[in-house]
Amino acid sequence: MDLRGVRSPASPAGGHSTEPSTGPGTHRPETIGGAKVPPPRPFLPGLQLQPMVHVGDMATAVAFYEKLGGEINHGDRNGDWVLMQVGTAQIGLVTRPPDAARGASTVELNFSATMPLDRLERWLRDHGVKIVEVARDLDLGTQLHVETPDGMPIRIHQVESDLMV
Known part of the structure; x- marks a missing residue:
């Protein structure tokens, strides 16, 4: 499931967290309804x-x-x-x-x-x-x-x- 653009209840109107990032180029998991959603994984065989x-x-x-x-x-x-x-x-x-x-x-x-x-x-x-x-x-x-x-x-x-x- 692609969750990009989905906002968590605690995020601002833009859908991005106001918390600081952990460094340049890092991707923090999004939070949806209190659960952390990991970033999309690379292609793996099904x-x-x-x-x-x-x-x-x-x-x-x-x-x-x-x-x-x-x-x-x-x-x-x-x-x-x-x-x-x-x-x-x-x-x-x-x-x-x-x-x-x-x-x-x-x-x-x-x-x-x-x-x-x-x-x-x-x-x-x-x-x-x-x-x-x-x-x-x-x-x-x-x-x-x-x-x-x-x-x-x-x-x-x-x-x-x-x-x-």
């Missing part, structure tokens, strides 16, 4: 966290998350992969076991990209992130595999429309 949970029985797992208020967004309770909305989060459920050889465990960090993966891959490389692999997953389409500095795998995908149920 990523949304979607944990992937490996489950033994899809129908049982779906029923459990439905008891928590979850709803199926994509997939089928009798299938191998489901994307569920649980509160404000989305979680993926998958019946295949985690790939321990790649450092995966029963819960993985997956991100859904809000930009084309080729563009995101270039941005990540330009910012010093090593792309371990660009892989094609049967359920999630093309994925970028990266690792945290501690070696934990992270997968970034963009679900392809022809893979959505």
Whole structure:
């Protein structure tokens, strides 16, 4: 949300604070309704966290998350992969076991990209992130595999429309 030009109740008619600045070229956060609003951030890749949970029985797992208020967004309770909305989060459920050889465990960090993966891959490389692999997953389409500095795998995908149920 762009808050430039929005005045806080305590600011003068011009919308600028009468308090002294902290130095030349510095930008102080604006105050809106008592809350400090940080200055706009530079462009960052749009990523949304979607944990992937490996489950033994899809129908049982779906029923459990439905008891928590979850709803199926994509997939089928009798299938191998489901994307569920649980509160404000989305979680993926998958019946295949985690790939321990790649450092995966029963819960993985997956991100859904809000930009084309080729563009995101270039941005990540330009910012010093090593792309371990660009892989094609049967359920999630093309994925970028990266690792945290501690070696934990992270997968970034963009679900392809022809893979959505």
